[in-house]
Amino acid sequence: MSEKTTKKHHDPVLAEARRKQVLKAAEDCFRRKGYHGAGMAEISKTAGMSAGHIYNYFASKEAIIESIIQQDMEEMFSIFQQFEDQSGELVKVMIEGCDHGVERHLNREDGILKIEMLAEAARNPKVAFLLQESDTQARTRMRGLLVGERSQVKDVTDKELDARINVMFAMFSGLLLRRTLYPELQKDTILLALRPVVKTLLTPF
Template structure:
């Protein structure tokens, strides 16, 4: 019994230190970029030796893989919750729009933006990023297919293409949040639920239509373009 308790304690301590490294690395990558952040910088912020970090991760690329996997696991848990509701279509619109436009997370996209940039140059980063992307696409596809069976997503279109388009939309807004001030994201806030509802073939959500009518978002855009 005592041996099991000791083993469980060591496992928890090891996982805690592993998360400590990931948190420190994420902060360093946001601040210095993937190429600029050194293992010594990460170890200093994590409060442990570089050798200790190598006990958990063999390279910076392995750290990136773990960061992406952790974020994907959190996202997949949130998507799983959508499958339990009675109106999957509307819940998908609400959850994704909320996640895309959350101003409390306005600094968070800087990290995935840096990781995607590193993936474009480094195959050792690209491979795990693509693997995680496939996982999240598969989970979204499960939700969309369940919505089609449920009848709350009426549009008959290639499911894979729809899920990829939703991910592209999410990524694009993440870039917007990482680069531009929050008010630039707020400009699209009234229109995003309408766009997503249109993609899924859902009725236009009345609150979003009322917001657009009240703010004159569409009229203002049309005037600017004329």
């Protein structure tokens, strides 16, 4: 499908509400039918507006995916901001934040959507690029935290810092797959082992 040019809107509040309406509908469609199974017709039906109306806000289905990824990034960045704003040792603040991090990655609806986007990334270079860019921004933000004065690992080598960040990200993102394969998985059980591991990654070896 060729991309269309989105129109400008004079009422930003209404435009934002319509955008959120479309994104919520698209997320629901992607969960139920997958990325390929959910065309613009399905999304417009779920959103309760015409496909032509949707093109006023999003130029393509890829643009919708991009906005969904951006929403996820904004939520993640808000968590990083909370880490930055809280006083005290960074390691303690981040260990306490594990509770929210695990809960976020065990959310079934979010998990289904993220798995679907990862599956699409394996087939669609544009979606793969968007997810990779998102991951790069997240790792950069985490690096900023770990090289700050409150961090106990600010003096480790760049290679070691990258390794620690990637292991932490892999642990949390992997919870999506574990919950899919093991639906009975509980947050409290995960935290028993996760908190000590995170503490190890945030302190000198």
